[in-house]
Structure formats: structure tokens, C-alpha cells
Amino acid sequence: MVDSKQQWKAWLYLLPALILLAVFTVYPIINTVRISILEGYKPLAAIGGERYPLGIGNFTKVISYKGFTTCLTNTLLLCVLTVPISCFLALLVSVCLNSINRLGKVLQTIYFLPYVTNTIAIGMVFAMMFNIVGLKQVNVAEYLSTGGQYTIYNIYTDVNGEKWGFVAQSWGIINNLLQLFGINPVNWINSGGNINGGSSTYVANIAVMVVYIVWNALPFKILILLGGLQSVNKQYYDAAKIDGTSRVRTFWRITVPLLSPMLAYVIITGFIGGFKEYSSIVGIFGEGMGPSGNGSLQTIVGYIYDALKTDSYGTASAASLILFGIILIVTLINLYVSSKKVHY
Amino acid sequence: MEEKRNEYSALTSSNNSLAASLKEDSKNYDVKKVERNAKIIKIVTSILTYTFLILLAIIVIFPFYWMLNSSLKSLTEYQLTKPTFIPKQFVWSNYVEAFTTANLGTLFINTLYVGLISTLLSLVITVLSAFAFARLEFKGRDSIFAFMLATMMIPGELFTITNYATVTVTLKWGNTFTALIVPFLVSVFYIYLLRQNFKQIPNELYLAAKVDGKSDMEYLLKVMVPLSLPTLISITILKMMGAWNSYVWPRLVANDDAHSLITNGLRNAFSDNSGQTNYPVQMAAVAIVSAPLFIVFICLRKYIMKGVSRSGIKG
Numbered sequence: 001m002v003d004s005k006q007q008w009k010a011w012l013y014l015l016p017a018l019i020l021l022a023v024f025t026v027y028p029i030i031n032t033v034r035i036s037i038l039e040g041y042k043p044l045a046a047i048g049g050e051r052y053p054l055g056i057g058n059f060t061k062v063i064s065y066k067g068f069t070t071c072l073t074n075t076l077l078l079c080v081l082t083v084p085i086s087c088f089l090a091l092l093v094s095v096c097l098n099s100i101n102r103l104g105k106v107l108q109t110i111y112f113l114p115y116v117t118n119t120i121a122i123g124m125v126f127a128m129m130f131n132i133v134g135l136k137q138v139n140v141a142e143y144l145s146t147g148g149q150y151t152i153y154n155i156y157t158d159v160n161g162e163k164w165g166f167v168a169q170s171w172g173i174i175n176n177l178l179q180l181f182g183i184n185p186v187n188w189i190n191s192g193g194n195i196n197g198g199s200s201t202y203v204a205n206i207a208v209m210v211v212y213i214v215w216n217a218l219p220f221k222i223l224i225l226l227g228g229l230q231s232v233n234k235q236y237y238d239a240a241k242i243d244g245t246s247r248v249r250t251f252w253r254i255t256v257p258l259l260s261p262m263l264a265y266v267i268i269t270g271f272i273g274g275f276k277e278y279s280s281i282v283g284i285f286g287e288g289m290g291p292s293g294n295g296s297l298q299t300i301v302g303y304i305y306d307a308l309k310t311d312s313y314g315t316a317s318a319a320s321l322i323l324f325g326i327i328l329i330v331t332l333i334n335l336y337v338s339s340k341k342v343h344y
Numbered sequence: 345m346e347e348k349r350n351e352y353s354a355l356t357s358s359n360n361s362l363a364a365s366l367k368e369d370s371k372n373y374d375v376k377k378v379e380r381n382a383k384i385i386k387i388v389t390s391i392l393t394y395t396f397l398i399l400l401a402i403i404v405i406f407p408f409y410w411m412l413n414s415s416l417k418s419l420t421e422y423q424l425t426k427p428t429f430i431p432k433q434f435v436w437s438n439y440v441e442a443f444t445t446a447n448l449g450t451l452f453i454n455t456l457y458v459g460l461i462s463t464l465l466s467l468v469i470t471v472l473s474a475f476a477f478a479r480l481e482f483k484g485r486d487s488i489f490a491f492m493l494a495t496m497m498i499p500g501e502l503f504t505i506t507n508y509a510t511v512t513v514t515l516k517w518g519n520t521f522t523a524l525i526v527p528f529l530v531s532v533f534y535i536y537l538l539r540q541n542f543k544q545i546p547n548e549l550y551l552a553a554k555v556d557g558k559s560d561m562e563y564l565l566k567v568m569v570p571l572s573l574p575t576l577i578s579i580t581i582l583k584m585m586g587a588w589n590s591y592v593w594p595r596l597v598a599n600d601d602a603h604s605l606i607t608n609g610l611r612n613a614f615s616d617n618s619g620q621t622n623y624p625v626q627m628a629a630v631a632i633v634s635a636p637l638f639i640v641f642i643c644l645r646k647y648i649m650k651g652v653s654r655s656g657i658k659g
Contacts, residue, residue: 006480006481006482007481007482007483009480009560010476010480010481010482010485011482013472013473013475013476013480014472014473014476014477014488016468016469016472016473016529016530017469017470017472017473017530017535020469020526020527020529020530021492021495021530021532023510024503024507024510024526024527024528024530025495025503025530025532026495027506027510028502028503028505028506028507028510029495029498029502029503031506031509032502032503032505032506035505035506043509043513043514044513047513047514089400092396093397093400096393096396096397097397099390099393100390100393100394100397103394103397107397107398107401109645110401110404110405111400111401111404112641112645112649113404113405113408113638113641114404115652116585116637116638116640116641116648117634117637118588118589118606118607118610118633118634118637119589119591120589120591120607120610120611121607121610121630121633121634122407122411122630122634124610124611124614124626124627124630125407125408125410125411125627125630126407128410128411128414128621128623128626128627129407129410131621131623170423170424170425170426170427173410173427176426176427215403215404215407218404220652223649223652223653224653227653247389272499276499276501278592279591279592282591282611283611286611287611301501304501304504304505305501305504305592305596308504308505308508308596309596313505313509316505317502317505320499320501320502320504320505321502323499323501323502324498324499324502327499
């Protein structure tokens with residue numbers, strides 16, 4: 001029974017939510033699309049009544065901009081590297097966690113810890129762990145003649161024509177740990193340096209990002225996959241045991257198919273999150289998005305915010321629609337693949 | 345197929361008797377040896393499993409340990425070529441210095457203020473709309489709800505662009521707390537979560553309350569809200585964590601000293617990434633910022649993990 005009084009009341013209950021949604025959710029969808037096809041849009045002037053020509057200029061500007069290719073490559077690279085690694089690791093951990101009797105709860109809590117952290121703050125911790133520690137001033141000629149082999153940073157010549165520079169006092173905890181395994185120290189995130197290598201390489205930067213993103217992404221994936229595993233009927237495993245099925249076969253033929261809905265969910269959300277990667281990079285490299293702020297690790301989302309900060313609304317909107325398009329396509333591909341593979 | 349499965353389940357339910365019958369059946373089959381081998385395999389796998397899990401747990405915890413360790417060292421000790429795993433001398437003054445350098449006091453108060461107000465208002469709005477969607481009948485209810493769910497698929501960056509213009513240019517809220525609170529009051533996901541919870545409460549209770557002459561509002565506050573307290577707590581925690589961790593939006597709309605939130609303040613206070621950074625103080629600041637989240641997590645672990653497993657939203 002729908003009487004008019006209840007109708008009226010229902011709308012009253014919904015009123016605050018609907019007003020806010022209209023202003024901050026529905027209007028932005030329409031408006032962002034509108035801005036993206038207006039050339040040179042500025043909101044202040046638009047209120048003043050200025051009109052802008054229609055066109056796809058913003059899109060061509062974004063796509064032809066060289067920096068945008070960098071953003072796209074970085075984002076794709078991070079996605080392609082981190083999603084499979086974190087999903088596989090999370091699957092392995094959940095299967096192991098599910099098979100043990102003791103310590104399960106404690107370990108589960110520990111694995112969840114990275115989730116309740118501030119991405120930026122802990123990014124700073126990772127930066128510290130990878131960073132070289134403290135520079136000490138050395139005389140270049142003397143250092144090299146005594147067999148010094150480490151990178152010398154910020155070399156300068158003093159009034160007497162002597163060359164001075166700085167070398168790392170310590171290589172930071174990660175390099176120290178690697179040295180235990182006989183691996184030479186790597187300059188992971190720093191810039192600078194002129195001799196013996198110098199600035200950190202792109203590969204090293206990406207490696208640091210992959211480690212941090214995977215560390216950050218594990219908790220959620222483990223939580224979901226473990227939840228899925230715990231709801232799997234034990235009888236399947238008992239049956240496999242009686243048949244003498246090997247563990248590997250049991251894993252691929254029983255665990256993975258039964259877990260496939262959760263796996264699909266974790267992979268899809270992983271890709272969506274991966275394409276929006278931004279604050280983890282800010283955490284480690286700062287807003288410069290790269291060693292010494294050179295922007296070599298800029299991502300699509302970072303590009304959007306940079307455009308917004310310089311009031312380039314048109315390009316920001318165009319880039320955000322491109323991002324939406326990419327996410328949509330990847331999600332559809334994922335859904336298509338999982339509709340073939342997922343066993344509900 | 346079906347028969348086979350039944351057979352299996354019958355077999356498993358009597359695992360012990362199966363082992364016994366096996367022993368009887370095969371005299372020339374060395375049961376003891378098979379059992380021993382199985383036992384050895386079992387022990388080896390469980391050792392491997394535990395080693396892997398504990399090793400990974402150490403890797404997961406290590407950054408936190410190293411943060412605390414570094415935050416208590418003097419700068420000279422921190423820069424030693426061979427790092428020390430426990431500070432020789434605990435330099436607590438790093439924490440004092442961190443607190444003043446990053447102006448953490450103001451940042452804490454700002455973040456707490458924004459977090460509390462937005463959580464409170466958000467809860468009111470969420471409860472009201474979830475009630476309307478779960479219990480009341482009105483035209484277009486299902487289509488509005490479906491539309492709201494559909495907006496969840498759109499990446500937030502798309503909203504941010506127009507909202508940035510709306511908030512700073514149209515509404516002139518730049519550098520105010522309002523700009524940090526109002527745009528994020530409605531979360532479609534929380535409404536969805538609470539509506540599902542409300543729907544589980546039997547309709548008979550509602551009708552009984554109606555017979556007793558209770559108004560909708562009384563029913564909502566006295567029956568539905570108490571019954572869905574766990575969900576409301578989950579929402580509260582996630583919302584507070586959101587305020588604590590938000591970075592992009594505050595940086596855009598309120599980046600002056602009086603209004604900046606904890607994450608922005610932290611990143612801005614320590615932006616130098618060269619080798620000369622005073623890392624002990626920086627780590628002390630990070631530890632201070634991380635501590636509240638940890639305390640909340642330890643106290644309310646159950647609600648957080650439950651909320652997260654249903655939401656998939658970070659913060």
C-alpha cells in the first residue's frame with residue numbers, strides 16, 4: 001500500500017542525500033564530460049558568461065602530449081607487475097593460512113596491518129629503508145686512489161682546484177640486507193651523482209614501487225581469499241585425499257576453481273586500483289613523482305591533478321575520461337575472461 | 345556422479361573406520377610404512393608452510409619495526425655504516441622535535457575535527473536514506489537506488505575535477521573545513537551496506553511498532569539503529585580512517601596551515617628526499633601519525649576486518 005503520506009515522508013528522509021548527490025555526484029558526471037569538449041574552459045570566466053567553442057582539442061592535446069605517454073607507460077607497467085604478483089602471493093598465503101591450525105589468527109592480524117596504515121606515511125618509511133643514509137664529504141682524488149668504489153655525489157671544485165664530493169656513509173637497511181647475500185648496493189631512489197653510476201635508474205625506481213605496492217595490496221586480497229577458502233566445503237578435499245590426488249592437482253583442480261569468484265573480484269579491483277596509482281608514489285618520491293622531482297614516475301591520476309592545479313580543466317577532464325575508458329575496457333575484458341573461467 | 349559423491353561423503357564421515365578396514369583388507373600392503381611416509385610428508389609440509397608464513401610476517405612487520413627503531417636513534421647513530429638493530433641510546437627528544445617541526449598538534453586537531461563532524465553527519469544521512477530505501481515505499485525507489493549504485497563504478501577523479509571548480513569557484517569554500525567535509529558526506533556504498541542490514545530486520549517488528557502507535561522515527565532510532573550497530577561502527581571507523589588518510593582532496597582545496605590535515609602536513613613538513621634528511625625525526629613523526637590507526641585497529645579489529653571485507657574501499 002503506497003499512500004501519499006508515506007511517499008512524502010520517504011522523500012523527506014532522502015532529501016539530504018539526494019541534494020548532496022545531485023551537487024557532488026550527478027552534476028560532476030555531466031559537467032566533466034561537458035568541460036572535456038569545451039576548449040580552454042575556465043570556471044570563473046564561465047560564471048561571468050564567457051562561452052567556449054566545442055571541440056575535441058582537449059583529447060588530442062592530452063594524447064599528443066609526450067608526458068602523457070610516460071604516465072600511461074608507468075601506470076600500465078605498475079599494473080602489469082603488481083597485480084599478478086600480489087594476487088599470486090595472496091593466494092599462496094591464504095592457502096597456507098587455511099591449512100594450519102596454530103598461530104592462524106595472529107598471522108592473519110599481522111598480515112592485515114599494512115591495511116590500517118597511511119599510504120603516504122609508510123611510503124616515507126619505505127623511502128627511508130631504501131635510501132642511502134647520510135653523505136660524508138670526501139676528496140675525490142684521494143677517495144678514488146684509496147680504492148673507493150661507491151658513487152660520489154654532488155662533485156664540486158674548490159678554490160684550490162681540488163675536487164670534492166660526497167659518498168654515502170651507509171647504504172640504508174635494504175642495501176645492508178642485500179649485502180648479506182653478496183649483492184652490491186644499489187641506488188634505489190636518490191638522484192644526483194656524476195661518477196660511478198650516479199642517479200638511480202628507472203628500473204630501480206620501479207622495483208621500489210612494486211615492492212611497496214605489493215606490500216600495501218596484500219592485506220585486502222588475503223582477507224577476501226581467506227574468507228572464500230574458509231567457506232569451501234571440506235568434503236571436496238576429503239574426496240580428493242581418498243582418491244590419492246596430489247596436492248598440486250588438488251590446488252589447481254579444486255581450490256582455484258572454487259575460489260575463482262573471489263579471485264576474479266580481487267584481480268578486477270586490483271586492476272582498477274592499479275590504474276589509479278598515485279599516492280603510493282607520492283609517499284616514496286614526494287610530489288615530484290620521481291627522483292629529484294623529475295616526474296619520471298608520473299601516473300595518469302598524477303597527470304590529472306597536476307593539470308587541475310594549473311587550472312587546465314579541459315585537459316584534466318579529458319584525461320579523466322580517458323582513464324575511465326581504460327578502466328571500463330580492462331574491467332570488461334576481465335569480466336569476459338572470468339565469465340569463461342569462473343565457476344560460480 | 346551423484347552416487348559417487350555420496351559414497352565419498354559416507355567414506356569421509358567414517359575416516360577412522362576406513363583406516364581400520366584398510367588394515368584388515370590388505371595384509372601384504374605395508375600399512376605402517378605408508379602411514380609413516382604420510383606422516384613425514386605432513387610434517388615437512390607444515391614446517392615449510394610455517395617457515396613461509398612466518399618469514400612473510402617478518403617482512404610485513406619489518407617496516408614498522410625499522411620505523412620505531414630509527415625514530416629512537418640519534419642522527420649519528422642512524423648514519424652508522426653498520427646499522428644497529430636496537431638503539432644504543434633511546435633519543436625520545438626526536439618525538440618532541442617531530443611534534444613541533446611538523447606542527448602535529450594543529451594537524452591532529454584539524455583532522456579530528458573534520459573526521460568527527462563528517463562521520464557524524466554522514467551517519468545521520470546514511471541512516472535516513474538507508475531506512476527510506478529499506479522500509480518505505482515510494483515511486484521510483486528501485487530505479488533511484490540502481491542509479492546510485494551505478495555511480496559507484498565511475499572513478500573518483502572524474503568527480504574531483506568538477507567538485508574542485510564547484511567548491512573553490514562557485515561556492516567559494518577554498519581553505520575552509522566545509523570544503524573538506526561536505527562533498528564526501530554521502531557515500532552510496534555505506535547506504536547500500538546499511539540498507540542490506542536494515543532489510544534483514546523482520547518486517548513484523550515494524551508492523552508491531554506501528555500497532556503500538558510508534559512513529560517511523562521512533563522505530564528507526566529504538567529498533568533499527570541498535571540492531572545494526574555493528575555495521576554503523578564499521579562505517580564510523582572506515583570514515584574516520586578516511587579522514588586520517590585523505591591526501592589528494594585536502595591538498596587541492598585547503599592547503600593553508602590553519603586547515604591542512606595530518607597526511608598533507610606530514611608530507612609537506614618532510615619533503616626533502618636527499619641523503620641528508622634527518623630521518624630519526626621524520627620517522628618519529630610518521631610513528632606519531634600511525635599510532636592512532638594502530639590503536640583503533642587493535643581495539644576494533646573485528647569491525648574493521650568485517651567492514652573492509654564487504655567494502656573493498658581503502659579508508
